Amino acid sequence: MPLLNVSSVSYSYDGVVNVLSDVSFTVEDGTIVGLVGPNGSGKSTLIKNIFDLVRLQSGAIRIGGHEHTRPGAKELAMYLSSNDYLPEFLTAREYLSMMGKLFGLETDHEKALGLFRTFAMEGRYDDLIEDYSHGMRKKTQLISAFVIRPPLTVIDETLNGVDIEALYLAEAEFRKVRDEGRSILLCTHDFAVLERLADRTLFLDLGSVVRDEATRDLVDEHGSVAAMVFDHLGTSQP
Numbered sequence: 001m002p003l004l005n006v007s008s009v010s011y012s013y014d015g016v017v018n019v020l021s022d023v024s025f026t027v028e029d030g031t032i033v034g035l036v037g038p039n040g041s042g043k044s045t046l047i048k049n050i051f052d053l054v055r056l057q058s059g060a061i062r063i064g065g066h067e068h069t070r071p072g073a074k075e076l077a078m079y080l081s082s083n084d085y086l087p088e089f090l091t092a093r094e095y096l097s098m099m100g101k102l103f104g105l106e107t108d109h110e111k112a113l114g115l116f117r118t119f120a121m122e123g124r125y126d127d128l129i130e131d132y133s134h135g136m137r138k139k140t141q142l143i144s145a146f147v148i149r150p151p152l153t154v155i156d157e158t159l160n161g162v163d164i165e166a167l168y169l170a171e172a173e174f175r176k177v178r179d180e181g182r183s184i185l186l187c188t189h190d191f192a193v194l195e196r197l198a199d200r201t202l203f204l205d206l207g208s209v210v211r212d213e214a215t216r217d218l219v220d221e222h223g224s225v226a227a228m229v230f231d232h233l234g235t236s237q238p
């Protein structure tokens, strides 16, 4: 049974134009799947459907075998959004405690402190998030996922704004997460990151899955993921 099973999902905001058209794919345990596509191709809408942030209109989504609206599904998956909105009135310690409770876990603050040190935020764990820079907030989002380590983490452009050192460290941590048998759906416009990390790449265009293949195979065929996208756009544009 796949960890995430998206089956024939279509979605329209206005009831007329389909932003997602019959989207199906799976994410297996212990894999990193890259999600790419042009602006407006429906990536965020797909993620909103997975996390029940918009009501599913057709098709089915199951996480760990549970229907995606059920608590059993919601405990298995964490969403790291593209923005840096975190509760500013909390410290990182309080935020991570809250996140732990949401996932039914006792937060391992020692581990979080270690990650704060690793990610060059030593001494800031008990400061209010209000006082964090943009990059520090993004790193706090990532650290929350690295501490909670849910079976599925969905990352929507969360890496934007972190410095190269943090990116390097985050990539290493993503690989560890994957090697533990957990999975990541990584939505990004950064194809270099994608090529380094993603076992599989899902390419969405105009709300439809155009390619869903091993990243290595796409790179072998086209030279790079960017070239694969350009090749597709070259044949699909009027």
Ligand SMILES: Nc1ncnc2c1ncn2[C@@H]1O[C@H](COP(=O)(O)OP(=O)(O)OP(=O)(O)O)[C@@H](O)[C@H]1O
Pocket: 013, 019, 037, 038, 039, 040, 041, 042, 043, 044, 045, 046
């Ligand atoms: N709340 C909304 N109401 C109406 N239309 C929306 C809404 N959110 C997104 N859309 C439309 O749905 C389409 C897909 O948007 P979506 O944000 O899912 O794309 P995306 O692939 O994540 O894009 P990007 O790469 O720019 O983040 C776009 O045409 C967008 O204008």
